[in-house]
Amino acid sequence: MRIIKTALIQQSNSPTIETNLQKLDHSIRQAASQGAQLIVLQELHNSLYFCQTEDTQIFDLAETIPGPSTHRFGQLAAELKVVIVTSLFEKRAPGLYHNTAVVLEADGSIAGKYRKMHIPDDPAYYEKFYFTPGDLGFQPIQTSLGKLGVLVCWDQWYPEAARLMALSGADLLIYPTAIGWESTDSSDEKKRQKDAWIISQRGHAVANGLPVIAVNRVGYEPDPSGATNGIQFWGNSFATGPQGEFLTQAGNENEEILIVDIDLERSESVRRIWPFLRDRRIDAYNNIVKRFID
Template sequence: MKDRINIGLIQMSCSDDVKENFEKAIYMIEEAGRSGANIVCTQELFKTRYFCQIENWDYFKLAEPVNENSDTIKTLSQLAKDLNIVIIASLFEKRAEGLYHNTVAVIDVDGNYLGKYRKMHIPDDPHFYEKFYFTEGDLGYKVFQTRYGKVGTLICWDQWFPEAARLTAMKGANIIFYPTAIGWLPEEKDQFGESQYNAWETVQRGHAVANGCYIAAVNRTGFEPSPDGNSGIEFWGQSFISDPYGQIIKKASIDKEEILLAEIDLSLIDETRITWPFFRDRRIETYQDLSKRWLED
């Protein structure tokens, strides 16, 4: 494993055509690999539009098995092997009849399928009705040893929870990847848009600082109308990579499809954790109450 590696984040818009979306993602992954990326990550549910804007049983047909024998994993495994890259891909997993997950698969440079992470925190908000589709993850917080370092994988709503980032970092993650689908509701953008985006970026940069690791958040872009005729979502793009000091190394645009490519230095993790020894000074004997839902007076 070398200290300096290149990360590629695939920020794209999606259509109703699953095949078209997949082919576009493959093309962008290939371009990232040819441009020097060592680890490439997709946005959340990159093969489809963000169908969770409504509750519709028909959308369960979009799900697929996620394992070394599934067609999508086989295709991505060959791509990883051909390009000598790590691929992190966000998929709608059909685990069994009536049991579905929002899942990330990780594939190493030799095409070896390393495993998957299932989204732990599932939102249920207007236009984000994920509890209708996804069962909460049961694999725990995951870190995968790849040729280019230890990568942690969390997904979208997970990014707001410091406990998830902490536990992933404690398992040894050098980089925490957050495949994401988040944006503005048009009726809220003027009043809340700036504060919503700033909160999203700030909390993740805080995870980087508190855990002394890199954060890579990859969001989709473009406007997706709601299938039921409601206002839809304007995804705010702006995928970014933060270093362990919380500084943004590189950020994508709001409204363009692009490959965000940036070099990171993994040796900075040890340097940061020596300077700011948060793990040394944690008072673990005082944190028992974190396992409770709330603390009463």
């Protein structure tokens, strides 16, 4: 059996980046002490979720890749002999920035990176102001543990992204995430939003016969502009097997470290009984590349 002991680190963040990094260091060490081989962090884990406002000064938070964070987490990965999935604000060139996931191999090297492809632009999620859409495509990142199909947050709503990762040989799908509630939404609306988020990703697991890992941040972060009431990030980080079955799930209020065994061999057995890839009508999907079919 190909079992990967995996850690999902669900964290609340403060305005002090060094405090957030120290918390992550402690949590990564704790996960490694429990046998974790793969450690997945949430989206933009170094700082507060800064996309609630549009502020040119925030670009100062961005860093190069390689850079300070890849060096710091790379050293930690090498020391603990673990693979770490990070999520960084990348400065590619002056005026050119990406929301980029970087995978650090267990020897500390950069195994690969993925630049977020789908960029939202909604109240409190003004990501188009900060991030250029990714240009690396949907390519799994080869690591010593397998091929990681790393996507980021808003990508999780798009079945095309999950499918292309699966067709490119991903062993599992991974979604670092920052999503939550605006406080004026009703309780019923909040439940619908969270349930839709979970259902969509469980659906990717089923449709592609792959395990899925989603790691969300948790806690309240105010809107610096005061235009909204801020975001209550809903946590609920989880992992599923290739039939969408829950393997582990966090709550929506507290920081948590989830440790779970991901069995990569189950994908083979599930795909044999549900051969969705075999039965795809690739001869009839040309219109999928259109914006809308008139």
